[in-house]
Amino acid sequence: MTRTVNPGVVSGKDYQAMVAKAKAGKYALPAxxxxxxxxxxxxxxxxxxxxxxxxxxxxNGGALFYAGKAYPDSFEAxxxxxxxxxxxxxxxxxxxxxxxxxxxxxxxxxxLPWIDALLTEGEKxxxxxxxxxxxxxxxxxxxxxLEENIETCAQFLExxxxxxxxxxxxxxxxxxxxxxxxxxxDLSAExxxxxxxxxxxxxxxxxxxxxxxxxxxxxxxNVHGVYKPGNVKLRPEILKASQEVVxxxxxxxxxxxxxxxxxxxxxEKSKITEAVGYGVFKMNIDxxxxxxxxxAVGAYVEENPKAFKHQLDxxxxxxxxxxxxxxxxxxxxxxxxxxxxQEAFEDLGSIGTSxxxx
Ligand SMILES: [Zn+2]
Numbered sequence: 001m002t003r004t005v006n007p008g009v010v011s012g013k014d015y016q017a018m019v020a021k022a023k024a025g026k027y028a029l030p031a032x033x034x035x036x037x038x039x040x041x042x043x044x045x046x047x048x049x050x051x052x053x054x055x056x057x058x059x060n061g062g063a064l065f066y067a068g069k070a071y072p073d074s075f076e077a078x079x080x081x082x083x084x085x086x087x088x089x090x091x092x093x094x095x096x097x098x099x100x101x102x103x104x105x106x107x108x109x110x111x112l113p114w115i116d117a118l119l120t121e122g123e124k125x126x127x128x129x130x131x132x133x134x135x136x137x138x139x140x141x142x143x144x145x146l147e148e149n150i151e152t153c154a155q156f157l158e159x160x161x162x163x164x165x166x167x168x169x170x171x172x173x174x175x176x177x178x179x180x181x182x183x184x185x186d187l188s189a190e191x192x193x194x195x196x197x198x199x200x201x202x203x204x205x206x207x208x209x210x211x212x213x214x215x216x217x218x219x220x221x222n223v224h225g226v227y228k229p230g231n232v233k234l235r236p237e238i239l240k241a242s243q244e245v246v247x248x249x250x251x252x253x254x255x256x257x258x259x260x261x262x263x264x265x266x267x268e269k270s271k272i273t274e275a276v277g278y279g280v281f282k283m284n285i286d287x288x289x290x291x292x293x294x295x296a297v298g299a300y301v302e303e304n305p306k307a308f309k310h311q312l313d314x315x316x317x318x319x320x321x322x323x324x325x326x327x328x329x330x331x332x333x334x335x336x337x338x339x340x341x342q343e344a345f346e347d348l349g350s351i352g353t354s355x356x357x358x
Pocket of ligand 1 (some may be wrong): 106174178224262263283
């Protein structure tokens with residue numbers, strides 16, 4: 001079942017083989033939100049160090065930032081930023097020697113025109129290179145009635161399958177918000193919205209599986225952001241129940257669903273391991289890598305306070321040019337992100353597992 005995959009951005013059969021390999025090997029890959037070339041390069045560096053494949057993902061807000069905050073048309077900026085980020089990854093990923101999945105994060109109903117425009121870009125890229133620009137897009141229509149959610153995802157998947165793309169859908173609600181997309185829900189463990197119903201997952205499987213490859217962000221009490229311990233109750237057994245219902249009703253192999261764990265930051269290690277055992281192949285991480293970047297930059301500024309106020313040392317006139325060079329503190333941020341990601345690869349069991357050959 002081992003398929004030889006070349007390093008670089010993967011899609012279609014290569015992507016599917018990677019997902020299958022992860023599930024069979026009971027490990028998962030971190031999906032890291034990026035906002036610029038510093039974070040992209042930190043993720044590629046981290047994956048190369050761990051010899052693990054990795055998922056690079058861009059939210060609409062991340063794409064806007066990538067294009068430049070001053071860009072006058074925010075719709076265009078979302079498209080251009082996402083295309084620029086993808087092109088950057090396509091160019092470099094191969095040279096880092098690992099497989100990289102390119103993905104866009106939460107798109108709710110309001111952001112569907114963004115996905116539409118990215119698919120047009122994806123189709124052009126496919127025409128030119130035989131590969132889609134992104135490996136997959138996520139639609140998050142979890143605020144809507146189940147039928148509408150699944151039906152819209154089915155329509156998008158029809159178009160995406162033609163260019164070897166996969167879709168990620170959301171069933172149930174991930175608490176908190178990710179870059180401006182999300183719902184204000186009660187985060188107490190009694191809130192049933194935070195726990196996906198296995199029957200809903202079955203309905204999605206029956207509708208989407210005949211069309212193409214898809215994954216499900218099923219909620220099991222997970223929340224975006226990091227909170228005080230005790231606020232969030234993760235129940236990975238919900239994922240197991242969903243797998244079992246689909247397997248029984250659709251007569252499939254073990255763990256038929258490709259599951260995604262949103263809000264991985266700050267999660268208990270034992271719950272991560274348990275979720276991965278139930279077919280989670282992707283865990284999103286953003287809050288913890290944001291903090292890793294900020295913490296290292298903060299420490300650098302604290303160590304060199306005068307260089308951030310004066311070009312020359314006010315006492316002896318020594319130039320600070322080499323200290324305030326932005327590369328110095330941006331590099332500190334990158335290294336810290338890469339270090340935090342080693343912990344994620346370790347938690348997810350993916351160290352040394354890259355599917356890339358040669
Ligand atoms: Zn999320």
